[in-house]
Amino acid sequence: MINLFYKKNKNIKLIDILNLLKLENNFKNSDFKINDIKDISSAKKNDITFFHSIKYKHILAKSKVSFCLTTKNLLKFIPKSCEPLIVENVLVSLSRITTLFYPNSTNDNFDNNVSILSESKKFKNIKFGNNVLFGKNIKIGKNCKFGHNSIIESNVLIGNNCSIGSNVIIRKSIIGNNVNILDGSIIGKKGFGFFPNDKKNLRYPHIGLVIIEDNVEIGCNNVIDRGSLSNTVIGMNTYLDNLVHIAHNVKIGKNCIIAGQVGFAGSTTIGNNVMIGGQSGISGHLKIGDNVKIGGGSGVINDITNNSRVMGYPAKEIRKFIKENK
Amino acid sequence: MINLFYKKNKNIKLIDILNLLKLENNFKNSDFKINDIKDISSAKKNDITFFHSIKYKHILAKSKVSFCLTTKNLLKFIPKSCEPLIVENVLVSLSRITTLFYPNSTNDNFDNNVSILSESKKFKNIKFGNNVLFGKNIKIGKNCKFGHNSIIESNVLIGNNCSIGSNVIIRKSIIGNNVNILDGSIIGKKGFGFFPNDKKNLRYPHIGLVIIEDNVEIGCNNVIDRGSLSNTVIGMNTYLDNLVHIAHNVKIGKNCIIAGQVGFAGSTTIGNNVMIGGQSGISGHLKIGDNVKIGGGSGVINDITNNSRVMGYPAKEIRKFIKENK
Amino acid sequence: MINLFYKKNKNIKLIDILNLLKLENNFKNSDFKINDIKDISSAKKNDITFFHSIKYKHILAKSKVSFCLTTKNLLKFIPKSCEPLIVENVLVSLSRITTLFYPNSTNDNFDNNVSILSESKKFKNIKFGNNVLFGKNIKIGKNCKFGHNSIIESNVLIGNNCSIGSNVIIRKSIIGNNVNILDGSIIGKKGFGFFPNDKKNLRYPHIGLVIIEDNVEIGCNNVIDRGSLSNTVIGMNTYLDNLVHIAHNVKIGKNCIIAGQVGFAGSTTIGNNVMIGGQSGISGHLKIGDNVKIGGGSGVINDITNNSRVMGYPAKEIRKFIKENK
Numbered sequence: 014m015i016n017l018f019y020k021k022n023k024n025i026k027l028i029d030i031l032n033l034l035k036l037e038n039n040f041k042n043s044d045f046k047i048n049d050i051k052d053i054s055s056a057k058k059n060d061i062t063f064f065h066s067i068k069y070k071h072i073l074a075k076s077k078v079s080f081c082l083t084t085k086n087l088l089k090f091i092p093k094s095c096e097p098l099i100v101e102n103v104l105v106s107l108s109r110i111t112t113l114f115y116p117n118s119t120n121d122n123f124d125n126n127v128s129i130l131s132e133s134k135k136f137k138n139i140k141f142g143n144n145v146l147f148g149k150n151i152k153i154g155k156n157c158k159f160g161h162n163s164i165i166e167s168n169v170l171i172g173n174n175c176s177i178g179s180n181v182i183i184r185k186s187i188i189g190n191n192v193n194i195l196d197g198s199i200i201g202k203k204g205f206g207f208f209p210n211d212k213k214n215l216r217y218p219h220i221g222l223v224i225i226e227d228n229v230e231i232g233c234n235n236v237i238d239r240g241s242l243s244n245t246v247i248g249m250n251t252y253l254d255n256l257v258h259i260a261h262n263v264k265i266g267k268n269c270i271i272a273g274q275v276g277f278a279g280s281t282t283i284g285n286n287v288m289i290g291g292q293s294g295i296s297g298h299l300k301i302g303d304n305v306k307i308g309g310g311s312g313v314i315n316d317i318t319n320n321s322r323v324m325g326y327p328a329k330e331i332r333k334f335i336k337e338n339k
Numbered sequence: 340m341i342n343l344f345y346k347k348n349k350n351i352k353l354i355d356i357l358n359l360l361k362l363e364n365n366f367k368n369s370d371f372k373i374n375d376i377k378d379i380s381s382a383k384k385n386d387i388t389f390f391h392s393i394k395y396k397h398i399l400a401k402s403k404v405s406f407c408l409t410t411k412n413l414l415k416f417i418p419k420s421c422e423p424l425i426v427e428n429v430l431v432s433l434s435r436i437t438t439l440f441y442p443n444s445t446n447d448n449f450d451n452n453v454s455i456l457s458e459s460k461k462f463k464n465i466k467f468g469n470n471v472l473f474g475k476n477i478k479i480g481k482n483c484k485f486g487h488n489s490i491i492e493s494n495v496l497i498g499n500n501c502s503i504g505s506n507v508i509i510r511k512s513i514i515g516n517n518v519n520i521l522d523g524s525i526i527g528k529k530g531f532g533f534f535p536n537d538k539k540n541l542r543y544p545h546i547g548l549v550i551i552e553d554n555v556e557i558g559c560n561n562v563i564d565r566g567s568l569s570n571t572v573i574g575m576n577t578y579l580d581n582l583v584h585i586a587h588n589v590k591i592g593k594n595c596i597i598a599g600q601v602g603f604a605g606s607t608t609i610g611n612n613v614m615i616g617g618q619s620g621i622s623g624h625l626k627i628g629d630n631v632k633i634g635g636g637s638g639v640i641n642d643i644t645n646n647s648r649v650m651g652y653p654a655k656e657i658r659k660f661i662k663e664n665k
Numbered sequence: 666m667i668n669l670f671y672k673k674n675k676n677i678k679l680i681d682i683l684n685l686l687k688l689e690n691n692f693k694n695s696d697f698k699i700n701d702i703k704d705i706s707s708a709k710k711n712d713i714t715f716f717h718s719i720k721y722k723h724i725l726a727k728s729k730v731s732f733c734l735t736t737k738n739l740l741k742f743i744p745k746s747c748e749p750l751i752v753e754n755v756l757v758s759l760s761r762i763t764t765l766f767y768p769n770s771t772n773d774n775f776d777n778n779v780s781i782l783s784e785s786k787k788f789k790n791i792k793f794g795n796n797v798l799f800g801k802n803i804k805i806g807k808n809c810k811f812g813h814n815s816i817i818e819s820n821v822l823i824g825n826n827c828s829i830g831s832n833v834i835i836r837k838s839i840i841g842n843n844v845n846i847l848d849g850s851i852i853g854k855k856g857f858g859f860f861p862n863d864k865k866n867l868r869y870p871h872i873g874l875v876i877i878e879d880n881v882e883i884g885c886n887n888v889i890d891r892g893s894l895s896n897t898v899i900g901m902n903t904y905l906d907n908l909v910h911i912a913h914n915v916k917i918g919k920n921c922i923i924a925g926q927v928g929f930a931g932s933t934t935i936g937n938n939v940m941i942g943g944q945s946g947i948s949g950h951l952k953i954g955d956n957v958k959i960g961g962g963s964g965v966i967n968d969i970t971n972n973s974r975v976m977g978y979p980a981k982e983i984r985k986f987i988k989e990n991k
Contacts (some may be wrong), residue, residue, distance in 0.1 A: 072499060523832075
């Protein structure tokens with residue numbers, strides 16, 4: 014799927030990576046053509062991946078990936094079938110070679126391939142407002158509506174019976190059936206990922222997508238960033254209220270209810286049937302279980318197990334919160 | 340007023356409602372034509388209303404409404420002049436029969452009756468920018484300004500001397516005199532109300548309006564949802580800062596000052612002369628008195644009496660908050 | 666610089682100010698032509714300034730300003746070279762005479778001098794989308810991009826290699842080189858400053874700018890208000906995530922990282938290399954030092970010294986926060 018949205022450089026050899034990272038060439042197979050760069054859970058044979066945290070050692074152990082960026086300290090976790098490339102800063106190196114594979118992945122300039130939609134021959138039973146801009150190679154199902162001034166950038170896929178509001182911007186996204194995206198929301202922007210540098214920060218590449226499943230509703234003036242190496246996902250029949258912020262790589266399950274002004278930091282996973290009250294914030298890299306209820310205004314900084322009810326900042330078991338605040 | 344915005348089906352008989360809800364017909368008058376569906380406080384003779392919480396028993400006791408959706412347990416509170424319809428889930432049933440009266444009330448597709456404003460003969464001394472879209476049957480006073488790309492949907496009423504910014508969207512709203520609505524704000528969207536359902540949530544109908552009184556200012560990128568059965572109201576001379584979220588049915592009094600990123604959950608009432616600091620959140624169905632001051636970042640989860648000063652999460656008397664946090 | 670953006674009335678005499686404020690004329694030089702109105706730190710000889718808080722007495726002591734609005738109680742701090750004008754409410758009087766100097770400073774109506782950009786002869790190597798509106802007297806460097814429906818109001822200055830997203834609005838701003846402003850952000854709106862009045866609030870004039878330095882990135886749907894008498898400043902290489910709110914006169918240093926939904930109240934100063942987690946709120950008129958880290962969800966209500974790490978509401982030393990919340 015990713016290749017639809019990002020043009021991949023197909024001729025990256027191991028030697029190109031070694032040269033870029035200024036690594037010594039101790040490899041017999043340095044002319045080997047590497048297929049793609051992926052995170053550990055999706056990388057396959059002939060791909061390159063990265064391993065920077067012991068947290069992922071079990072996934073790496075089962076992987077068939079051929080090459081892996083890592084550090085000296087983590088070397089012992091690399092499986093035999095994988096050739097390690099030892100670097101000082103895994104994520105910075107990752108960023109640089111991702112740009113090698115995907116030269117346009119740090120660039121989010123406006124899509125200048127769009128044109129104003131003025132007839133609907135190509136799409137079935139579509140309704141569209143004034144000044145709607147469509148990029149190239151867009152695929153849209155039946156019975157969709159696009160409000161005034163909306164911008165659907167090139168390669169976006171949209172299912173049947175979707176209603177897109179006015180002033181909406183959608184890029185790098187795959188959208189299911191019966192999805193409503195309300196006015197002013199911005200879907201698929203690059204995430205807020207970079208390596209700080211005193212003179213000019215180094216942008217982290219974003220070659221992921223936003224995947225919005227069937228029956229989802231997205232409120233007004235929301236911002237949903239696309240993934241960096243994986244995708245940002247909004248699960249089936251999940252509803253988001255207004256002014257919600259969803260950072261890169263967040264995965265929200267099915268049947269969730271997310272109230273106004275909630276914010277999710279990057280790479281957090283939310284289970285199914287989760288309810289989150291207004292203005293709550295969920296830190297990055299957390300795992301929130303199924304059927305969890307989070308009271309309004311909470312600040313969640315730890316994982317939450319299935320079926321829990323929490324509230325507070327930091328969020329704690331709700332009865333404890335109520336007792337402490339009597 | 341509501342009839343201007345929502346087309347009402349005028350031929351709903353009691354029997355139609357009984358059939359839709361699959362209720363037994365024990366009524367002699369099942370051919371009775373019901374006038375409208377309203378909440379308890381506004382329902383009149385020949386209307387149907389709903390009673391799902393003991394909280395409203397005093398209002399119901401004085402009501403002259405003819406029919407009322409309720410549960411077995413609440414039956415004893417129904418006055419003699421009113422015929423009860425016993426259902427399992429009052430709000431789901433309400434939702435379904437509201438859609439019977441107002442078939443378009445759950446639909447918020449873009450207004451495709453608009454056209455680009457290109458002359459001002461119809462309106463007195465109006466100034467407007469590029470690509471301004473006006474729907475049908477709009478009424479506007481004197482000396483108003485409409486910024487670029489703004490969308491004023493059909494039937495909206497606006498008073499004199501209003502300044503509407505650019506990229507603003509207004510629907511289902513009645514706006515007074517001397518009102519400023521700044522860039523990017525979205526006024527009158529349907530609220531975030533629905534009944535969760537594993538496969539596809541059931542939308543709660545929104546047949547209310549947004550009423551903005553004289554001299555109000557609304558900041559940038561705000562979202563103000565319209566009411567469901569009642570209206571959302573912003574009182575005279577109240578000022579809202581940027582990125583504020585106001586849910587359905589919220590009623591804010593006169594001369595209030597609401598700082599940036601404040602959020603209001605549904606159906607809460609705010610008195611007059613209330614000041615709310617930035618990023619505060621107010622839970623739903625609360626009553627905040629007159630002259631209340633709420634410190635920035637507060638999370639208000641209980642009613643607040645007149646003249647109180649509160650701060651904290653949950654919000655408490657401000658001297659207590661300061662003492663506890665020394 | 667300010668004169669580029671605000672037309673100053675050059676013929677304001679002392680007597681005009683006395684008349685407006687209904688003050689007695691005890692001055693020999695009441696025909697004196699006053700040059701400008703400025704805050705204490707920038708006011709010069711022949712200007713008028715205001716002094717309403719003892720906090721600024723050291724700055725005033727060194728000032729060469731000729732006239733100063735103040736109260737009876739603060740009279741003793743006025744230097745000999747300065748003639749005091751005694752008023753009851755300094756800020757209200759300030760507001761009224763600022764409007765005398767800058768008649769358009771409380772008005773933020775849309776810029777009706779714009780026109781749709783359709784050729785780029787005037788600007789070097791510029792790329793622009795559909796329906797881009799440019800005001801008069803705009804200056805733009807090389808290699809800039811302007812997304813669809815963006816509005817650049819009159820007099821704005823933009824450097825080289827900037828990428829402006831779609832649906833962006835920029836007014837009263839000076840923007841450096843290599844700046845990215847993402848979709849839906851609104852830069853340079855008047856701030857949320859006014860004097861409450863039961864019938865109609867009195868607007869505080871905003872004759873400041875937004876200054877965005879080199880290499881800055883501003884996320885989506887942000888709102889950055891311009892200064893009132895001073896400027897709002899975003900320092901070099903600072904990155905802002907989505908849905909961030911920055912009030913008037915805020916000054917953010919270099920190399921800062923501001924996560925999603927953070928809010929800054931007015932006139933606060935942030936040092937260099939400051940990191941602020943998502944949804945944090947910073948109260949007004951504070952001084953946050955260099956190298957400070959503020960955890961997500963914090964509410965900062967006091968100054969923070971250099972190199973501190975804080976978290977909580979109210980924010981405290983992070984180890985204390987963690988210990989208290991174990």
